[in-house]
Amino acid sequence: IGEPSDQWKEYQGAPTGTDIECKGWRQEAALRMLNNNLDPEVGEDPENLVVYGGTGRAARSWDAYDAILSELRELGDTETLLVQSGKPVGRFDTHKKAPRVLIANSNLVGKWDNWEHFHELEAEGKIMYGQMTAGSWAYIGTQGIIQGTYETLAELARQEYDGDLAGKIVVTGGLGGMGGAQPLAVTMNHGICIAAEIDEERIDRRIETGYCQEKVQDLSEAIRRAEDAADRGEEYSVGVPMNSADMLEAMLERDFVPDVITDQTSSHDVLEGYYPSGYTVEEADRLRERNPEKYREESLDTMERHVDAILEHQNRGAIAFEYGNNIRGQIKEHRGRDDAFDFPGFVPAYVRQMFCRGQGPFRWAALSGDPEDIYRTDEAIRELFPEKESLLRWIDLAQEQVQFQGLPSRVCWLGYNTNDEGLTERARFALRINDLVADGEIEAPIVVTRDHLDAGSVASPNRETEAMKDGTDAVADWPILNALLNCAAGADIVSVHDGGGVGIGNALHTNNHVVLDGSDLAAEKAERVFTTDPGMGVVRHVDAGYEDAIDQADSSDVPIPMRDR
């Protein structure tokens, strides 16, 4: 990837304020979001262009990063830039309502769609792993996942424990870019979290940013403190610097079984994400360089023990679920263990009912860099959705407990529900923000984007589309239609990726950005994109036969061809 670019060193994050270096705010938004992904406060390892999720990168090389910036500065208001796996490859005249940037990352043709072929191409500098929001310039730090993690745990608490995790101990692993949200999401639900993390610096980072309360070296001591907090009904979170598989086995030996067990180590990537037992981070990094084959085998050995320990905890009464890192898929594929799937994924267990209604995580960033702009958007949520109690609780909690990283941003889950004028929740929000920008109540444009994990934007059989009612888990027409529809509706950036979350060959997914600059054009695009995009979630789940989706389509007048025939 070369040496870090001088421009990146100068930026140290997204440029802010109301002066722009590009020819328009749409291009400027792309430039700022790319740099925001690589802000040292936001990305996990920006010197290596790594944003999060193992090796999820924002650009293929430092030369490609410099070239993307030059292209964005020159890009006209009627042009579209093409980015292929983190490298700019073309620029065409299109028209002003078309996307300004189109991105495709990590996609391979079916038969070749695997890590082995990907790594060969990556070593030759021909492809890049874009994860989900890394390569599409929509990552906003650990704050981006916090509400999804909070909502997932809240749903678990509703299903299992009267809506609260008070007195319940949640055990997990991995305090990286996304996984780091877990301790705070648990304490926001009033519970207790013990998290194993092999890289002590990651624990320190989560403590510094308020995501985790403390670090304890000794596991028995961590368990004792967690049990004391549970007895007192107090919120508590602790990071333990050790291997996750070792920790779960040690808990079994001590006859300690938590209430809930999950994991967010980067097990989707055997070689560059997950750490095998018996090594420090530095030792494992050396082994990977020296002998990648041995690393792979030992990584899988540890992962198999990890899955066995989760299953044993489940046998002994813990509620177990996979948190989207494909640890079950790895053990089934590489070790032939079908029983790895004896514990469920988080989507069928806790999220699908929201997807049926077009609900998904939707985020926005203030391009001004001014936190006041985000507080004004929080107010807009309160004004627009006074009846949504849990959403309002989320906004209060986020204001109190979630520190901004990089550009001030917010995330929340809104869906398709329409009002009397036929406007969806997401469209109403976006139009209101656009008005606030036009009126000068918000200083500079707001860019609205979302995770690839959304209602109608992803096919991922071990995660978002696990156990679909009609067996269409692996049908990838849906995300492709979603990206095409986003272009037709006029999103400003549209991207299509392979392999986010669960690894190359296991998923296809898309995302979009719309820049709300206060113009009529922005309003027109926003209304269309924020209707069609969540609408895809409704349509996809109606097609699969989900009652909730059919109910949503009926109540919001979503036309579904062939339904009544």
Ligand code: NAD
């Ligand atoms: P990351 O690479 O930033 O962090 C992973 C962390 O796991 C690192 O800090 C690493 O040191 C630690 N780790 C790896 N192996 C370990 C082991 N055996 N024991 C203890 N610690 C270990 O990744 P991330 O962005 O935090 O994502 C983590 C995983 O969760 C990924 O697989 C990602 O795809 C998945 N994920 C799922 C969702 C979701 O919504 N379901 C969201 C985000 C991430």
